[in-house]
Amino acid sequence: MKSKCFLLFKVQFFNQVNVKSKAKSQVMVMVSMGILGVILAIYSYMIGYGLGSMGMAEVIPSYALAITSIVTLFFTAIKANGVLFAYKDYDILMALPVKTSTVIASRFLTMYVLNLIFTALVMVPMGISYIVWQGPGFLFYPVWIAGLLAAPLVPTTIATLLGALIILFTSRFKYANILTTVVSLAAMIAVVLGSFSLGGVSDESIDISAIKSVGEFMLVQINRIYPLASLFHKAVVKLDMVSFLIYLVISAGWYYLFVKVLSLRYKKMNTGLMTYHTRSDYKMTSLSAGSPLKALWKKEMKRFFSSTPYILNMGMGIILAVVFSIACLFVGRDQIGTILNMPGIQDVIGGVLPFVVSMLGCMSCTTSVSLSLEGKSIGILKSLPVSPELVYKSKILMNLTLILPAMLISSACLAICFPQSLPGVVLIFVTPLVYGTFTSIFGMFVNIKMPNYEWTNEISVIKQSMSSMAGIFGGMINGGIPIIILVVFKNLDPVVVGAIFTAAEAVLSVLLFGYLKKLRF
Structure with a gap:
């Protein structure tokens, strides 16, 4: 035995x-x-x-x-x-x-x-x-x-x-x-x-x-x-x-x-x-038609919410972002460094807030595995009368649908908890949206380059594939670099640093998506 x-x-x-x-x-x-x-x-x-x-x-x-x-x-x-x-x-x-x-x-x-x-x-x-x-x-x-x-x-x-x-x-x-x-x-x-x-x-x-x-x-x-x-x-x-x-x-x-x-x-x-339950009271009604992009987006959403491991692993980042931001409403400013185990961060907390939300939210990168999760049915997707660009857009849109609302909620809570100047408030909302967009595009790029369609257990794709790790850790590193810079160099103006990184991220998003449209899966 x-x-x-x-x-x-x-x-x-x-x-x-x-x-x-x-x-x-x-x-x-x-x-x-x-x-x-x-x-x-x-x-x-x-x-x-x-x-x-x-x-x-x-x-x-x-x-x-x-x-x-x-x-x-x-x-x-x-x-x-x-x-x-x-x-x-x-x-x-x-x-x-x-x-x-x-x-x-x-x-x-x-x-x-x-x-x-x-x-x-x-x-x-x-x-x-x-x-x-x-x-x-x-x-x-x-x-x-x-x-x-x-x-x-x-x-x-x-x-x-x-x-x-x-x-x-x-x-x-x-x-x-x-x-x-x-x-x-x-x-x-x-x-x-x-x-x-x-x-x-x-x-x-x-x-x-x-x-x-x-x-x-x-x-x-x-x-x-x-x-x-x-x-x-x-x-x-x-x-x-x-x-x-x-x-x-x-x-x-x-x-x-x-x-x-x-x-x-x-x-x-x-x-x-x-066990799957079926309904016996099905009635034929009028059918509605939608665009191919909407149909593909719905398929991606259904795939995500039908898999508990998919939700728990790829939803971890936005859960942490929302829970952390709501928790900040109930704890004092001085306790943030203790909670994050980063003493002294409360001195620059205003400047790093946009990147904290970005770093946590970008850990939820479904595009880094969504193509691989097609598995052996990838041939069906390739045979559809749609362009690869439309497939990429549907998967990117699904990830944005997942992370952007969570980032907005987090940004709103942190803006209330830590009052700042108008430019600072704008960055709290804009920076996570830009970073979330780049992460979604970057994850799609990584999965196209490193797909895995031969899996027998989706956990091996979601948690242990190269593309999954690149998506999760890439998001953490991407948002963590400006945090480290602001913590180490406290004399820098956080608004200027935030604006520079946000603008650079926006430019990279446009360039990477332009390159992405030329790729074939």
Whole structure:
């Protein structure tokens, strides 16, 4: 049975990382992932080294475990539906002579390995920084490695369990997929709001007499958020083997219990989620005709709202933008730096506001994957009596329909929260619209150059393709550069800087779209 589980895992994992793609695309993806991995590792080491330099090296184990677990929990909850539930080859897998628990274990193992890679990129560098400052004995190394291997189990299981409970609840209703999306979005918003509240701890909530140092206070807070971090801290810092064994037993036992319990309702949950209801009271009425652009736009909108993973992944940026801007109405100006974990940003907040909205909103770049999501039906799209330019326009228009209203709402909230001069207010509204337009065109350009029509699981396109990463991270970098400039060079006039970047973005949008019209997919 173990060999069957490993075989299913291998097939699923290779599909996730898209090993069938062209060699050139594979190399580009590997290089890009390698660069991001190196950046994450360096950043993690710097955090650990910074904690050690401030005399808080004992905080590193708890911090490393907690931060990886929280991030794993968040992103696994986004992709559980589509990897473990309602995936494309569900019927084929369930027809194989394997147990349901084996199928679940193989699908879970795929998520575990992908999460383990991220966990290693954080915990290994932070472990090195701990060694630099504490110089632990030999026993530290096996404890840290075993703890690293067990770290993704609990958050991955909890996130998947949350997805299972959502699907178990929504599968009873007629519009199960729609309800699953709504409940999942609500859960995501709750997590984002919770992270904001954790980031903005005020001085009044800290009992100075109850703590001896900042390090002790951080340990208290981390252990409160994630209790397993306390066990891992005792195992690493105090070499408490009892706490270490409890940590391992909880991690492995929770996973085993999850697989066994889920296997009892797995088929019913997937059947409910993947069942389509039809109406029997259809009546012929007059039909209305529209333009080809409108028809293609409607198709794109229907495709987006019919896929929960598509919504949760590509809608993350606009959710963050709206939630952040609304939250700003209820927190003080001085708390913004705390929430964003960027001390001193409140000094230049007025100038960076347009780019904060742009950076968050541009993370929702559906055009970077919309062409690839046509999959094997791309031939049908090519055979339609419409020009490639019209297809590109429909996909760009769909992305603009999604992000521009969210950006306008965010801009309005921030304009109310942070009163500025007339030019500043104009930039708050105009800059995000220009950046959103450029990102939509840029995403389309990237997807034309790096398409993937041979996928078997849409998650591999939405989350792990080169074009998807280029769209998401491209938007972040595009909006982040002027923010860094304004934070570093505080003497610059933010209105002038904003006007220059906005004008440059508008010119690039026109030039790139002119080039885009000449391309063929």
